[in-house]
Structure formats: C-alpha cells, structure tokens
Amino acid sequence: MSDSNSNPVQVEGTQFYRRGTFRDVFRISVITLVIFILLAFLTLWFAIDSGARQAYKEARDVRKALRAVGTEYYGDMSSIYDPNSSTGLAKGAAEKIASISQRDGTVTLYEWDDKGNGPISFEYRTGLYRVVYTDTGLAEGMQSGIEGDFKVYYSFELIKYEAQ
Numbered sequence: 001m002s003d004s005n006s007n008p009v010q011v012e013g014t015q016f017y018r019r020g021t022f023r024d025v026f027r028i029s030v031i032t033l034v035i036f037i038l039l040a041f042l043t044l045w046f047a048i049d050s051g052a053r054q055a056y057k058e059a060r061d062v063r064k065a066l067r068a069v070g071t072e073y074y075g076d077m078s079s080i081y082d083p084n085s086s087t088g089l090a091k092g093a094a095e096k097i098a099s100i101s102q103r104d105g106t107v108t109l110y111e112w113d114d115k116g117n118g119p120i121s122f123e124y125r126t127g128l129y130r131v132v133y134t135d136t137g138l139a140e141g142m143q144s145g146i147e148g149d150f151k152v153y154y155s156f157e158l159i160k161y162e163a164q
Contacts, residue, residue, distance in 0.1 A: 052152040052159050055129035058103045065101035066119045081112035
C-alpha cells in the first residue's frame with residue numbers, strides 16, 4: 001500500500017469547529033460599513049446629478065421664454081431689462097416668463113442685448129440649484145441668446161453645458 005493515496009479520509013464521530021473570533025466580526029462589520037457608505041455616496045451623487053440635469057432643462061426653457069417676453073416688450077416699445085430692479089426684469093416680466101416657461105424658479109437678468117433682443121447673462125434658481133447662463137454668441141458675432149454656456153451649481157459646479 002502506498003501513502004500517496006488521494007482518497008479523502010472520512011472522519012466519523014464528533015467534529016469541532018472554530019468559533020468566530022473578534023477579528024472576523026470586526027472585518028465583516030468594516031466591509032458592511034464600507035459598502036453602505038459607498039452605496040449612500042452613489043445614491044447622493046445620482047440624486048444631485050439628476051436634479052442638476054433637470055435645472056439645466058428648466059433654464060433652457062427660461063432662456064426661450066426670456067426671448068419671447070423680450071420680443072413682446074420690444075413690440076410695446078419698451079425693454080424687458082430694468083437695471084434698477086433687483087431681478088433686472090421690468091414690471092410684470094417675471095410673471096410672463098413663469099407662465100410661458102411653466103417653471104417656478106426665480107430669474108435674475110444681469111445683461112440684455114437690446115439690438116439682438118436676447119439675454120446676454122442671467123441666473124435661474126430652483127431649489128438647491130443655481131444655473132448661470134452666459135452668452136457666447138456676441139463674441140462670435142452671432143445673434144445673442146442663441147449660443148451660450150450654462151453652468152449648474154450645487155455648492156460647487158457640477159456640470160457645464162454648452163448650448164447647442
């Protein structure tokens with residue numbers, strides 16, 4: 001008979017198992033905690049990101065509404081831009097913008113192009129998000145309010161969109 005037999009030895013009777021030590025319990029707890037923190041971080045990031053994308057879409061609608069209301073004011077021989085107002089908008093313009101865009105955030109108009117009848121710079125706030133639009137069309141000789149950059153903030157800049 002040979003000692004290099006590969007057959008497993010069957011042990012009959014009582015078998016004793018090692019109990020879990022404190023080290024094993026600590027290791028499992030740390031792994032569970034790390035997984036929980038990672039999932040919480042990813043969930044928070046996803047929620048902030050989806051909110052930022054929604055705020056960007058709303059700001060695009062506000063830009064279109066600004067141009068439409070600006071055209072209406074231009075037809076009445078006045079300007080939508082009032083630098084003496086805290087929001088930069090003429091009286092009644094904010095309500096018209098809200099009704100056209102169907103958005104409930106606040107709009108602050110910083111600059112308006114009277115020749116091109118479009119926003120040069122404005123800010124849109126909704127919830128915890130702040131969207132800042134800056135026109136780039138004036139630098140390239142295009143009509144204002146067509147080309148521009150949207151920056152979405154939530155305590156820091158999350159996403160920078162370039163207008164299409």
